[in-house]
Amino acid sequence: xxxxxxxxxxxxxxxxxxxxxxxxxxxxxxxxxxxxxxxxxxxxxxxxxxxxxxxxxxxxxxxxxxxxxxxxxxxxxxxxxxxxxxxxxxxxxxxxxxxxxxxxxxxxxxxxxxxxxxxxxxxxxxxxxxxxxxxxxxxxxxxxxxxxxxxxxxxxxxxxxxxxxxxxxxxxxxxxxxxxxxxxxxxxxxxxxxxxxxxxxxxxxxxxxxxxxxxxxxxxxxxxxxxxxxxxxxxxxxxxxxxxxxxxxxxxxxxxxxxxxxxxxxxxxxxxxxxxxxxxx
Numbered sequence: 001x002x003x004x005x006x007x008x009x010x011x012x013x014x015x016x017x018x019x020x021x022x023x024x025x026x027x028x029x030x031x032x033x034x035x036x037x038x039x040x041x042x043x044x045x046x047x048x049x050x051x052x053x054x055x056x057x058x059x060x061x062x063x064x065x066x067x068x069x070x071x072x073x074x075x076x077x078x079x080x081x082x083x084x085x086x087x088x089x090x091x092x093x094x095x096x097x098x099x100x101x102x103x104x105x106x107x108x109x110x111x112x113x114x115x116x117x118x119x120x121x122x123x124x125x126x127x128x129x130x131x132x133x134x135x136x137x138x139x140x141x142x143x144x145x146x147x148x149x150x151x152x153x154x155x156x157x158x159x160x161x162x163x164x165x166x167x168x169x170x171x172x173x174x175x176x177x178x179x180x181x182x183x184x185x186x187x188x189x190x191x192x193x194x195x196x197x198x199x200x201x202x203x204x205x206x207x208x209x210x211x212x213x214x215x216x217x218x219x220x221x222x223x224x225x226x227x228x229x230x231x232x233x234x235x236x237x238x239x240x241x242x243x244x245x246x247x248x249x250x251x252x253x254x255x256x257x258x259x260x261x262x263x264x265x266x267x268x269x270x271x272x273x274x275x276x277x278x279x280x281x
Contacts, residue, residue, distance in 0.1 A: 014042075015081075015082050015083060016082070016083075017083070018042060019040050019041060019042055019084075020039075020040070020041050020042070020043070020044060020045055020048070020080060021038075021039075021040045021080065021081040021082070021083055021084050021086065021087040022038070022039055022041075022045050022049075022077050022078075022079065022080045022081065022087060023036070023037070023038050023039075023077075023078045023079050023081075023087055023090050023091050023094065024036070024037055024038075024039060024045070024049050024075065024076060024077050024078060025075075025076045025078055026049075026050070026054075026055055026066070026073060026074075026075055026107075027073065027074045027075075027076070028065075028072060028073055028107075029072055029073065029074055030072045032105065033105050033106065033107060034100075034105060034106050034107070035055050035057060035062070035106065035107040035108055036091065036094050036095060036098070036100055036106070036108060037055050037056055037057075037091065037108075038084075038087045038088055038090075038091040038112070039053060039056075039087075040084050040087065041053065045077045045080065046077075049075045049077065050066070050070070050073065050075035054066045054067065055107075057107055057108070057109070058109065059107060059109070062107050078090075078094070078272060079272070079275075088112070088114070089114070091112045092112050092113055092114055093229055095108065095111040095112045096111060097231065097271070098264075099111065105264075221237055221238050221239075222235050222236065222237060222238070223235070223236055223237070223238055223241040223247075223249060224249070224250045225241060225247040225248055225249050225250055226247065226248050226249075226250060226252075226255055226259070227246050227247055228246050228247070228248060228271070228274060228275065229246045230246075233250070234247070248274055248277070252274075254270060254273060254274060254277070255274060257270055258270040258271060258274060
């Protein structure tokens with residue numbers, strides 16, 4: 001059984017609240033299976049994980065096997081943080097990145113989210129009995145007149161996001177022959193005057209020139225980069241690039257290694273290096 005701490009806050013120094021907040025990985029060396037978790041402890045991580053603490057997993061077999069066969073497991077503290085929230089944010093990211101819930105190589109039964117996974121406000125797992133009670137309580141529940149009015153007003157003035165979704169749904173919709181005929185009749189006989197066409201052409205040329213100038217100017221202040229959290233390529237302003245620590249410039253040699261890497265363990269190390277480089281969390 002081994003335990004190491006890389007990057008982040010020094011593991012021998014507790015946070016202001018007197019606790020160590022860290023994200024760890026447990027690896028079953030025999031089955032090559034992992035568990036990612038977050039921990040806030042008054043004990044130094046090196047004296048905690050794999051010694052007194054064996055994860056918050058509900059899988060008792062997994063917990064007991066660590067205690068009975070310690071040589072089968074390796075423990076690694078990925079990052080230490082100043083507070084619990086930062087540790088949670090990184091756990092959310094790492095769970096989403098590996099999609100641990102749906103991956104056969106992980107013990108995790110759920111992906112952590114910023115709101116927890118099937119957790120009530122106290123942080124305890126909701127039992128099937130509790131879920132059933134909540135369901136029965138909500139069955140037949142009716143909105144008040146005021147609430148229904150708010151919902152109605154919301155439907156009258158949909159948000160930009162809602163309008164965008166509606167637009168997406170309309171894409172590919174075929175117009176009926178009747179609708180096409182009405183549109184055709186409306187436009188039949190409509191002609192622009194020579195003056196109107198000339199004005200339109202001049203305006204178009206002018207707008208095109210202005211647009212080209214704006215595009216040229218804006219590109220000079222843009223950065224092509226990769227978002228470590230969203231795992232996608234983006235183009236942002238130089239100012240946003242400096243402020244957003246999730247972003248890595250596309251020219252980064254380590255980033256290219258990371259994107260072309262197919263070994264999960266090596267890819268994790270490269271990812272952690274990039275996170276340290278930009279101080280993502």
